[in-house]
Amino acid sequence: MAIDKLLNLLVMxxxxxxxxxxxxxxxxxxxxxxxxxxxxxxVGKKAAPLSLFKLSNNKYYRTKDIIGEKNIVISxxxxxxxxxxxxIPKLQEMSKELNKDAYEFLLICVSNIKxxxxxxxxxEEVPNIKKFIKKLGVDIEVLFDKYNVAWxxxxxxxxxxxxxxxxxxxxxxxxxxxxxxxxxxxxxxxxHLKTL
Numbered sequence: 001m002a003i004d005k006l007l008n009l010l011v012m013x014x015x016x017x018x019x020x021x022x023x024x025x026x027x028x029x030x031x032x033x034x035x036x037x038x039x040x041x042x043v044g045k046k047a048a049p050l051s052l053f054k055l056s057n058n059k060y061y062r063t064k065d066i067i068g069e070k071n072i073v074i075s076x077x078x079x080x081x082x083x084x085x086x087x088i089p090k091l092q093e094m095s096k097e098l099n100k101d102a103y104e105f106l107l108i109c110v111s112n113i114k115x116x117x118x119x120x121x122x123x124e125e126v127p128n129i130k131k132f133i134k135k136l137g138v139d140i141e142v143l144f145d146k147y148n149v150a151w152x153x154x155x156x157x158x159x160x161x162x163x164x165x166x167x168x169x170x171x172x173x174x175x176x177x178x179x180x181x182x183x184x185x186x187x188x189x190x191x192h193l194k195t196l
Contacts, residue, residue: 041156042177047072047168048153052108052143055130061106061143067172070104071196073189076151076164077107079132080115080122083181084163090186092138098193105140107133110151116161155179165189169196 050063066072075091077084088107095105111124126144133142145151154166156179167176167189176192178185 042154042166042174045174047166047172047174048150050108050143050150050153052145052150055109055126055133055142055144061141063168066104067168068170070102071170071175071193072168073103073105073193074154074166074168075105075107076110076145076154076162076166078110078113078115078122078162079124079128081162085136086183087163087165087181087185088136088138088140092136092140094186094190094193095140098190102196103193107138107140107142108145108150109142110145110148110162112146112148113151113162167192167196 047063047067051060053059054061063072073091073094075084075087077088091105091107095103109124109129112121114121124144124146129142129144143150151164154174154177155164156177161179163179163181165176165178165181165185166174169175175196176189178189
């Protein structure tokens, strides 16, 4: 009898607070910045080679040509991603402040990715990517991962949030791997880069 009363009470509470739970979940989903999460399982691993087209001249960019000469800072992004719009200008500032002989900054636009809450993959188009980058006033090299091959090599697919920031040192090892962006992440990244 007591169990029946308890179950009835739980059902009543659930039905009364269901709207609050849904509203809370929706507000979290649409709240803007995605909480940044560290993903240390990739740190220390050898970086997979990348070979992608540059948007600037439609020629291949290959990480193997840079490894050994510079540390590489990569940000995987989507034009639909609100946190990416906040991170990219910070990376632009950082690329201007740090020694260009020691660091190579890259932005990789990933296509065929399902944004959070979407049932279909978002297909990026080169003209839209160029417009997005121009609007942000960025001159960092932009690569296009049309079939999300590079993304699958570097992303922690259990998290899968954008942006994904990866640092590859001169030895070709991943030294930093970070999903998401919130204010202050650029300070952590800059401190990390100064240790290389």
